[in-house]
Amino acid sequence: MQLPWLAPGDPLPDAASAWGESDPVPGLLAAGGGLDVPSLLQAYSHGIFPWFSEGQPILWWSPDPRMVLEVARFKLHRSLRKTLERFLASPGFEIRIDHGFETVIQACSQAPRVGQTGTWILPEMVRAYAALHRAGHAHSVETWIDGELAGGLYCVGIGRAVFGESMFARRPDASKIALAALVSFCRRHGIAMIDCQQNTSHLASLGASEMPRARFLSHVARARHLAGPQWRFEPVYWSELLPARTSLST
Secondary structure (H helix, E strand, O other): OOOOEEOOOOOOOOHHHOOOOOOOOOOEEEEEOOOOHHHHHHHHHOOOEEOOOOOOOOEEEOOOOEEEEEHHHOOOOHHHHHHHHHHHOOOOEEEEEOOOHHHHHHHHHHOOOOOOOOOOOOHHHHHHHHHHHHOOOEEEEEEEEOOEEEEEEEEEEEOOEEEEEEEEEOOOOHHHHHHHHHHHHHHHOOOOEEEEEOOOHHHHHOOOEEEOHHHHHHHHHHHOOOOOOOOOOOHHHHHHOOOOHHHHHO
Protein backbone atom coordinates (compact mmCIF):
# COMPACT_ATOMS: atom_id res chain seq x y z
CA MET A 1 0.00 0.00 0.00
CA GLN A 2 1.13 3.53 -0.75
CA LEU A 3 1.30 5.78 2.31
CA PRO A 4 -0.58 9.10 1.90
CA TRP A 5 1.75 12.13 1.98
CA LEU A 6 0.24 15.37 3.22
CA ALA A 7 1.07 19.01 2.62
CA PRO A 8 0.64 21.41 5.56
CA GLY A 9 -3.05 22.04 6.06
CA ASP A 10 -4.21 18.93 4.22
CA PRO A 11 -6.92 16.95 6.02
CA LEU A 12 -5.90 13.63 7.50
CA PRO A 13 -7.27 10.40 6.02
CA ASP A 14 -9.93 8.48 7.88
CA ALA A 15 -8.40 6.66 10.85
CA ALA A 16 -9.92 3.38 9.69
CA SER A 17 -7.70 3.50 6.59
CA ALA A 18 -4.49 3.10 8.65
CA TRP A 19 -2.27 0.19 7.68
CA GLY A 20 -3.33 -3.15 9.11
CA GLU A 21 -1.54 -6.25 10.32
CA SER A 22 -0.64 -7.40 6.81
CA ASP A 23 0.88 -4.04 5.83
CA PRO A 24 4.50 -2.91 6.38
CA VAL A 25 3.85 -0.85 9.54
CA PRO A 26 0.52 -1.58 11.26
CA GLY A 27 -1.24 1.50 12.57
CA LEU A 28 0.56 3.99 10.32
CA LEU A 29 -1.90 6.32 8.61
CA ALA A 30 -0.07 9.13 6.80
CA ALA A 31 3.10 11.22 6.66
CA GLY A 32 3.73 14.94 6.31
CA GLY A 33 1.32 17.73 7.16
CA GLY A 34 1.92 20.07 10.08
CA LEU A 35 1.94 20.21 13.87
CA ASP A 36 -0.05 23.43 14.19
CA VAL A 37 -2.91 23.58 16.68
CA PRO A 38 -5.74 23.03 14.13
CA SER A 39 -3.97 19.97 12.71
CA LEU A 40 -3.42 18.46 16.16
CA LEU A 41 -7.02 19.10 17.17
CA GLN A 42 -8.26 17.51 13.95
CA ALA A 43 -6.04 14.50 14.55
CA TYR A 44 -6.93 13.84 18.19
CA SER A 45 -10.62 14.49 17.57
CA HIS A 46 -10.54 11.56 15.14
CA GLY A 47 -8.37 9.15 17.14
CA ILE A 48 -5.08 9.98 15.40
CA PHE A 49 -1.77 11.06 16.94
CA PRO A 50 1.71 12.07 15.68
CA TRP A 51 4.75 9.97 16.56
CA PHE A 52 8.10 10.13 14.77
CA SER A 53 11.83 10.18 15.44
CA GLU A 54 14.59 12.57 14.47
CA GLY A 55 15.22 12.54 10.73
CA GLN A 56 11.73 11.27 9.90
CA PRO A 57 8.80 13.24 8.51
CA ILE A 58 5.75 13.76 10.71
CA LEU A 59 4.07 10.37 10.97
CA TRP A 60 0.42 9.97 11.91
CA TRP A 61 -0.93 6.85 13.62
CA SER A 62 -4.19 5.15 14.54
CA PRO A 63 -3.44 1.62 15.85
CA ASP A 64 -5.96 -1.19 15.91
CA PRO A 65 -6.47 -2.33 18.62
CA ARG A 66 -5.95 0.75 20.78
CA MET A 67 -4.51 0.62 24.30
CA VAL A 68 -6.80 2.47 26.72
CA LEU A 69 -7.18 2.82 30.46
CA GLU A 70 -10.83 2.71 31.45
CA VAL A 71 -10.64 4.67 34.68
CA ALA A 72 -13.11 2.40 36.47
CA ARG A 73 -10.61 -0.46 35.93
CA PHE A 74 -7.50 1.31 37.20
CA LYS A 75 -5.53 -1.07 39.41
CA LEU A 76 -4.46 0.60 42.62
CA HIS A 77 -1.93 -1.96 43.76
CA ARG A 78 -1.24 -2.28 47.45
CA SER A 79 2.24 -0.74 47.17
CA LEU A 80 0.93 2.31 45.30
CA ARG A 81 -1.95 2.67 47.75
CA LYS A 82 0.54 2.78 50.63
CA THR A 83 2.66 5.31 48.75
CA LEU A 84 -0.37 7.54 48.16
CA GLU A 85 -1.48 7.30 51.78
CA ARG A 86 2.01 8.19 52.97
CA PHE A 87 2.32 11.17 50.65
CA LEU A 88 -1.20 12.40 51.30
CA ALA A 89 -0.43 12.46 55.00
CA SER A 90 2.62 14.65 54.35
CA PRO A 91 2.26 18.45 54.26
CA GLY A 92 4.94 18.58 51.56
CA PHE A 93 2.89 16.61 49.02
CA GLU A 94 0.81 18.37 46.34
CA ILE A 95 -0.75 17.67 42.95
CA ARG A 96 -0.82 20.59 40.55
CA ILE A 97 -2.31 20.82 37.07
CA ASP A 98 -0.76 23.06 34.40
CA HIS A 99 1.63 24.75 36.83
CA GLY A 100 4.67 24.00 34.68
CA PHE A 101 3.53 22.39 31.44
CA GLU A 102 6.66 23.11 29.41
CA THR A 103 8.90 21.91 32.24
CA VAL A 104 6.96 18.64 32.31
CA ILE A 105 7.13 18.00 28.57
CA GLN A 106 10.84 18.84 28.54
CA ALA A 107 11.41 16.39 31.39
CA CYS A 108 9.43 13.73 29.53
CA SER A 109 11.61 14.27 26.46
CA GLN A 110 14.74 13.63 28.53
CA ALA A 111 13.47 10.65 30.53
CA PRO A 112 15.28 7.38 29.71
CA ARG A 113 13.09 4.66 28.21
CA VAL A 114 13.72 0.93 28.31
CA GLY A 115 14.90 -0.22 24.89
CA GLN A 116 15.23 3.32 23.49
CA THR A 117 18.33 5.40 22.89
CA GLY A 118 16.56 8.58 21.80
CA THR A 119 13.23 10.34 22.13
CA TRP A 120 10.21 10.98 19.96
CA ILE A 121 9.49 14.20 21.89
CA LEU A 122 11.60 16.33 19.57
CA PRO A 123 11.93 20.12 19.86
CA GLU A 124 9.22 20.63 17.23
CA MET A 125 6.90 18.40 19.25
CA VAL A 126 7.64 20.38 22.41
CA ARG A 127 6.79 23.61 20.60
CA ALA A 128 3.64 22.11 19.11
CA TYR A 129 2.25 20.82 22.41
CA ALA A 130 3.20 24.03 24.19
CA ALA A 131 1.05 25.85 21.63
CA LEU A 132 -1.72 23.30 22.16
CA HIS A 133 -1.42 23.92 25.90
CA ARG A 134 -1.77 27.68 25.41
CA ALA A 135 -4.87 26.94 23.35
CA GLY A 136 -6.32 25.07 26.33
CA HIS A 137 -6.10 21.50 25.02
CA ALA A 138 -2.87 20.09 26.47
CA HIS A 139 -2.40 19.68 30.21
CA SER A 140 0.19 18.56 32.73
CA VAL A 141 -0.52 16.68 35.94
CA GLU A 142 2.36 17.26 38.32
CA THR A 143 3.58 15.61 41.54
CA TRP A 144 5.24 18.17 43.83
CA ILE A 145 7.13 17.11 46.96
CA ASP A 146 8.55 19.71 49.36
CA GLY A 147 8.28 22.43 46.73
CA GLU A 148 10.06 20.46 43.99
CA LEU A 149 8.63 18.92 40.84
CA ALA A 150 9.12 15.19 41.44
CA GLY A 151 7.35 13.77 38.40
CA GLY A 152 4.32 14.06 36.22
CA LEU A 153 2.66 13.50 32.89
CA TYR A 154 1.08 15.44 30.07
CA CYS A 155 -2.04 14.70 28.08
CA VAL A 156 -4.44 16.15 25.53
CA GLY A 157 -8.02 16.95 26.46
CA ILE A 158 -10.85 17.68 24.01
CA GLY A 159 -14.22 17.82 25.71
CA ARG A 160 -14.25 14.65 27.81
CA ALA A 161 -11.86 12.77 25.55
CA VAL A 162 -8.44 12.47 27.23
CA PHE A 163 -5.32 11.22 25.49
CA GLY A 164 -2.27 10.36 27.60
CA GLU A 165 1.11 11.19 26.10
CA SER A 166 4.15 10.68 28.32
CA MET A 167 5.33 10.50 31.95
CA PHE A 168 8.53 11.10 33.87
CA ALA A 169 9.74 10.64 37.44
CA ARG A 170 12.58 12.19 39.40
CA ARG A 171 11.59 10.41 42.61
CA PRO A 172 10.22 6.88 43.08
CA ASP A 173 6.58 6.46 42.06
CA ALA A 174 6.13 10.17 41.27
CA SER A 175 4.79 9.46 37.77
CA LYS A 176 2.44 6.76 39.12
CA ILE A 177 1.12 9.25 41.65
CA ALA A 178 0.42 11.73 38.84
CA LEU A 179 -1.40 9.02 36.87
CA ALA A 180 -3.45 8.10 39.95
CA ALA A 181 -4.33 11.78 40.31
CA LEU A 182 -5.42 11.93 36.66
CA VAL A 183 -7.57 8.83 37.17
CA SER A 184 -9.18 10.45 40.24
CA PHE A 185 -9.75 13.65 38.27
CA CYS A 186 -11.34 11.75 35.38
CA ARG A 187 -13.61 9.72 37.65
CA ARG A 188 -14.83 12.87 39.38
CA HIS A 189 -15.59 14.60 36.04
CA GLY A 190 -17.26 11.72 34.23
CA ILE A 191 -14.35 10.97 31.89
CA ALA A 192 -14.55 7.26 31.12
CA MET A 193 -11.13 6.49 29.69
CA ILE A 194 -7.61 7.69 29.05
CA ASP A 195 -6.04 6.84 25.71
CA CYS A 196 -2.66 5.12 26.13
CA GLN A 197 -1.95 4.66 22.40
CA GLN A 198 0.47 1.71 22.57
CA ASN A 199 0.42 -1.55 24.52
CA THR A 200 3.09 -1.81 27.23
CA SER A 201 3.39 -4.22 30.14
CA HIS A 202 3.63 -1.26 32.54
CA LEU A 203 0.29 0.16 31.40
CA ALA A 204 -1.31 -3.27 31.43
CA SER A 205 -0.19 -3.76 35.03
CA LEU A 206 -2.15 -0.62 35.95
CA GLY A 207 -5.36 -1.83 34.30
CA ALA A 208 -5.03 -0.65 30.72
CA SER A 209 -6.19 -3.02 27.98
CA GLU A 210 -6.63 -3.15 24.24
CA MET A 211 -9.85 -1.97 22.62
CA PRO A 212 -10.94 -2.38 18.99
CA ARG A 213 -10.25 0.85 17.11
CA ALA A 214 -13.85 1.15 15.95
CA ARG A 215 -15.07 1.16 19.55
CA PHE A 216 -12.38 3.64 20.56
CA LEU A 217 -13.26 5.99 17.70
CA SER A 218 -16.93 5.80 18.64
CA HIS A 219 -16.04 6.81 22.20
CA VAL A 220 -13.93 9.76 21.01
CA ALA A 221 -16.69 10.92 18.64
CA ARG A 222 -19.09 11.15 21.59
CA ALA A 223 -16.74 12.39 24.30
CA ARG A 224 -15.16 15.22 22.31
CA HIS A 225 -18.53 17.01 22.09
CA LEU A 226 -19.25 16.87 25.82
CA ALA A 227 -18.46 19.81 28.06
CA GLY A 228 -14.90 19.49 29.31
CA PRO A 229 -13.85 19.83 32.95
CA GLN A 230 -12.04 22.71 34.55
CA TRP A 231 -8.47 21.46 34.65
CA ARG A 232 -7.74 22.03 38.31
CA PHE A 233 -7.02 19.40 40.97
CA GLU A 234 -8.77 19.46 44.33
CA PRO A 235 -7.65 17.18 47.20
CA VAL A 236 -11.21 15.85 47.54
CA TYR A 237 -10.73 14.09 44.20
CA TRP A 238 -8.56 11.50 45.95
CA SER A 239 -11.76 10.08 47.45
CA GLU A 240 -12.42 8.54 44.03
CA LEU A 241 -9.50 6.16 44.72
CA LEU A 242 -9.15 6.31 48.50
CA PRO A 243 -12.65 6.60 49.94
CA ALA A 244 -11.50 6.09 53.55
CA ARG A 245 -9.54 9.34 53.71
CA THR A 246 -10.41 9.78 57.37
CA SER A 247 -8.13 6.84 58.23
CA LEU A 248 -5.06 8.51 56.74
CA SER A 249 -4.44 10.58 59.85
CA THR A 250 -4.67 7.62 62.22
